[in-house]
Amino acid sequence: MDVPKYIELKAREEVLEVVRASVLPTLWMFVLTTIWTVLPFFFLFPLWRQGTWGVFVFVVWLASGLLLLLRRFLLWDRTVFLVTDARVIDHDQRGFFHRVVTEARFEDVEEVSVRVKGIVATLFGYGSLTLHLHGSAADIQIDRVKHPQHLADLINDLRVRARQSTHAVS
DSSP states (O other), rough: OOOOOOOOOOOTEEEEEEEOSSSGGHHHHHHHHHHHHHHHHHHHHHHHHHHOOOHHHHHHHHHHHHHHHHHHHHHTTTOOEEEEESEEEEEEEEEEEEEEEEEEEEEGGGHHHHOSSSSHHHHHHHHEEEEEEETTTEEEEEEESSSSSHHHHHHHHHHHHHHHHHHHOO
C-alpha cells in the first residue's frame, strides 16, 4: 500500500487499506471548475482587444480557475482513511491550511455502521462508514467510500482480533 508521506506510522505498523473518497459524487464540481478554467479562452481575443484591462481580466480569470482546480484536487487527494493492523487514521483536508486528523485503536471502536443512500450510490457502490467510539470521543465518519461494507468487515475483523488479544493478555 502506498502510504501518503504526510502521515506518520508507528514502528512496526503495517498498513492494510488506504481509502480515498469516490470522485463520482463530486465529479460535477470538477466539471464546473474545469469549465470555469477553460471559459476565458473562448473570450481570449475580445478580452485582449480591450488592452491591459482585458489581459488582466483574462489572467485573473484563468488563475482563479487553476487555483480552484488545485484546491479541489488537493482536498480530494489529501483526504484519506487508513486502516492499519493497530488503528484507524482519518486524515481530513478541509482547506489549504486546515486539516483534521483523527485516530482510534480498534479497542476503542464500539460499533461500525454503513450507510448507502440513493440510487446513484447503490448503483456505483459507494456510501458512508461511521465508527462509533467508546465514551465521549467523537465518532469517525468517512463519506463517499467505495465498497463501504468491505471496509466495515475488515474493521470488524480487526476489532475482534484486538479484543481477543487483550483478553488473552489479561
